[in-house]
Amino acid sequence: QVRTQQVARLERVRARRDGSKVAAALEALRAAAGTEPPAWTPGTPPPPASSEGGNLLALALDAARADATVGEISTALESAWGRYSPAVSLQSGIYxxxxxxxxxxxxxxxxxxxxxxxxxxxxxxxxxxxx
Structure with a gap:
């Protein structure tokens, strides 16, 4: 029942949002995630918290304000970075x-x-x- 309600709510959000704004915000996030972070030297002020500086949090918030879903935001970042997959190694005879x-x-x-x-x-x- 909860899942059905959440899916219905998600469909309503997607129906009322401006798809071009969502796409632009997600593309800006994807592009910024695929670039090197701005240079920063310890002891100096951090880069500005704005969309222009490649600040991924600011860009993710811009996408959320455009009604992008968390899944869409995550997928945009995943398309730039890939999905984390830990290395699995087996050790035998340790004990x-x-x-x-x-x-x-x-x-x-x-x-x-x-x-x-x-x-x-x-x-x-x-x-x-x-x-």
Whole structure:
């Protein structure tokens, strides 16, 4: 029900907005996103917050004021930058050495009461880590 209401509202916004203003605002945003940012030196005032300076936030606000949707604004930026895709890498055997040391320490010799071998266990851990 909520989704249906939101879709209907979105259709009403798109029907009443000026499509040419939306297209121009999105193109300005896309063009600015595809260019290098203006040079700025730390310790100096930042570039002006205006559409002319390539300020993407100002351009995104201009597009929103023209009734561009968040999806359209995002798509304009994505067309300039692409979509972020994190690099996936698998690491194998990371914990193997540590767990081997723990296993060796647990099985290091014990006394008749089962509590002995503390020094031997520490030595086994140190030796396993050094290996």
């Amino acid at each position: 193997l050495a540590e767990w081997s040391a723990v296993a060796q320490a647990a099985h290091a010799g014990g006394g008749a009461d089962g509590h002995g071998g503390g020094a031997a266990a520490e030595g086994a851990c140190a030796n396993a880590r050094a290996a």
